[in-house]
Amino acid sequence: MLNSIAGGGTFITFPALLFAGVPPISANATNTFASCSGYISGAYAFRKELHAHKRELPKYIVISLIGGITGAWLLLQTPESLFREAIPWLLLFATLLFVFGARLNSIFRQFASSHHYASLIGGPLLMLMLLGICIYGGFFNAGLGIIVLSYLALSGYTNISAMNALKLLTSTCVSLIAIVLFIKNDAIAWFEGIIVLFGTLTGGYIAAHVSRQISQEYVRSFVIIAGVGITTYFFYEIYFM
Secondary structure: OHHHHOOOOHHHHHHHHHHOOOOHHHHHHHHHHHHHHHHHHHHHHOHHHHHHOOOOHHHHHHHHHHHHHHHHHHHHHOOHHHHHHHHHHHHHHHHHHHHHHHHHHHHHHHHHHHOOOHHHOHHHHHHHHHHHHHHHHHHOOOOHHHHHHHHHHHOOOOOHHHHHHHHHHHHHHHHHHHHHHHHHOOOOOHHHHHHHHHHHHHHHHHHHHHHHHOOHHHHHHHHHHHHHHHHHHHHHHHHHO
């Protein structure tokens, strides 16, 4: 429901998988698997917007697949103990993105509109930036959508529907290719993952019916409080216990 109304569901599902006893790397891979259905359904819902930008789609698909599989490979090469120490920092980064993401997007949009050459930083630099974002998405995934929206604003996009469509397509490709590698390396906790997947689908359906009755700002505030609280907990557990 959080994902559908205001985003930030990872702040609940990822720690929940850890608290359920799933090892950190497996919990991250499982969370990517469980979240992917939402990306796919969202991308399908924006298929008209995607068709309007069909000439640009191959670039996003190819870079997303390369970045996603690279990030997933890096995750699987990371020692469990090292990834565990990185968890609070990754959660802190994702929390800051959630809190300041809208402002960041606004800054990038203003920059792109006032500096017409911004979108011409051009091919190579923007493609490298997108590749780096997709590598992050394959590695951790949380906050990926916010970073992609900021990238699209910097690239000169102004239509929010088109931006959401490309964001969901990118997230879908990154997640799908990462999941293939996770499955090959037996990194997904299937029982827990299917429960979270079922919750994702059910929550999205319920949210479609109750979202008009719930203030998005209240939900965002809850997500921020949860993100700060969970991040603080993991810093304390890993570095002070």
